[in-house]
Amino acid sequence: MTALKIPTHQLSRFQSLIALFILCLVLSILSDRFLTTANAWNVMRQVSVNICLSVGMTLVILTAGIDLSVGSILALCGAVTASLLKNGLAFESLNLFVGFAPLGAVMVGLALGVGLGWFNGWTITRFSVPPFVATLAMLTIARGLTMLWTGGFPINGLGEQFAFLGTGWFLGIPMPVWITAVIVAWAVVLTNKTRFGRYVYAIGGNERAARLSGIAISKVKMSVYALAGGLAAVGGILVTSRLDSAQPNAGISYELDAIAAVVIGGTSLSGGKGSILGAVLGGVIIGVLNNGLVLLNVSPFWQQVVKGLVILLAVMIDKANTRK
Structure with missing residues (x-):
C-alpha cells in the first residue's frame, strides 16, 4: 500500500491558505470572540486598508522594486483631504476662498498620492536611484509635510457624507470592503488581461530582456509607482473617513504590513x-x-516582535522557493 504523495510545488501554491486556516483554527480555540460576525466585519474593515496598499506594493515588487513611502503618503493624502474638506483653501492675496465638497477633496487627495508615487518612479528611472533609497x-x-500641513494636530469633524466611505454599509457589506473589492478586481484584470500587466511581469523577470524587446521600462515603472501612490491615497482616505479624523502619525509601519502581505x-x-x-490573501493573514x-x-511590544518574525519567516520561505 503506497502513501499518497503531494508534489511540493503544488503544496506551495496553497501554503498561504493552509497558514490562514491554521491561524483561524488556533485563534478560535484561544478566544471565543474571534468567530463572531461583529469581529469578522471588524477584521474586514481593518484589512481593507492594508489590501489597498498591498495591491500597489505587489505591482512595485513585481518589477523588482520596493516602496517604503506608502505609509507616509497615506498620512499626507488623508490630512490634505481632511483639511480641504473642513477648511477649504484661502488665497488672501486674491481675496479668494475655495471650498470643497467631499468628492472634490477626495479627488485632490487621490491626485496627490498619484503625483507623489510618480515622483518616486521618476527619481528611480531618471537618476538611477535605488528604489529603497528613493x-x-x-x-x-x-x-x-504631513506634520507641517497639520501642525502636529489632528483634523476632526469631517461630516457624515465623508464618514460614509469608512463607516457606511451598502447591501449589508461595509463600504471599505466594497471599495477594496473593486480595486482588487481592477488590479486582477490589469495584471492578467492587459499588455501593461505583461510588461510588469517581464520587467521583473528580466529587465534587460524586456528592454531589448522594446518595452518602455521607464514609463512602466513610473506608472507602477504612481499607481502605488494612488492606492496609498485610497487607504489614507478610508482611514481618515473611518476615524472621522486625520491623524498626523497615521500610517506608521503600514509599509511593513503591506510588504509582509505581498511576500x-x-x-x-x-x-x-x-x-x-x-x-489579498496575505493581507487577510496579517489582519487576522x-x-x-x-x-x-x-x-503591543510583543505584537511588533511577532509581526517581525512573521515577515522574516515569509522572506526566508521566498528565498528558499527562489533557490529551488
Whole structure:
C-alpha cells in the first residue's frame, strides 16, 4: 500500500491558505470572540486598508522594486483631504476662498498620492536611484509635510457624507470592503488581461530582456509607482473617513504590513512572480494575526516582535522557493 504523495510545488501554491486556516483554527480555540460576525466585519474593515496598499506594493515588487513611502503618503493624502474638506483653501492675496465638497477633496487627495508615487518612479528611472533609497527619502519627506500641513494636530469633524466611505454599509457589506473589492478586481484584470500587466511581469523577470524587446521600462515603472501612490491615497482616505479624523502619525509601519502581505501571498522579492489575489490573501493573514493578538491581550511590544518574525519567516520561505 503506497502513501499518497503531494508534489511540493503544488503544496506551495496553497501554503498561504493552509497558514490562514491554521491561524483561524488556533485563534478560535484561544478566544471565543474571534468567530463572531461583529469581529469578522471588524477584521474586514481593518484589512481593507492594508489590501489597498498591498495591491500597489505587489505591482512595485513585481518589477523588482520596493516602496517604503506608502505609509507616509497615506498620512499626507488623508490630512490634505481632511483639511480641504473642513477648511477649504484661502488665497488672501486674491481675496479668494475655495471650498470643497467631499468628492472634490477626495479627488485632490487621490491626485496627490498619484503625483507623489510618480515622483518616486521618476527619481528611480531618471537618476538611477535605488528604489529603497528613493522611497525611503519620500517616506521622510511625506511624513514631514504631513506634520507641517497639520501642525502636529489632528483634523476632526469631517461630516457624515465623508464618514460614509469608512463607516457606511451598502447591501449589508461595509463600504471599505466594497471599495477594496473593486480595486482588487481592477488590479486582477490589469495584471492578467492587459499588455501593461505583461510588461510588469517581464520587467521583473528580466529587465534587460524586456528592454531589448522594446518595452518602455521607464514609463512602466513610473506608472507602477504612481499607481502605488494612488492606492496609498485610497487607504489614507478610508482611514481618515473611518476615524472621522486625520491623524498626523497615521500610517506608521503600514509599509511593513503591506510588504509582509505581498511576500506571504507568494510574490517574490526578486520580481516577476506573484499575483494580486495572493497579496489579498496575505493581507487577510496579517489582519487576522493583528486582530487575534489584540483579542488575546498581547502586549503591543510583543505584537511588533511577532509581526517581525512573521515577515522574516515569509522572506526566508521566498528565498528558499527562489533557490529551488
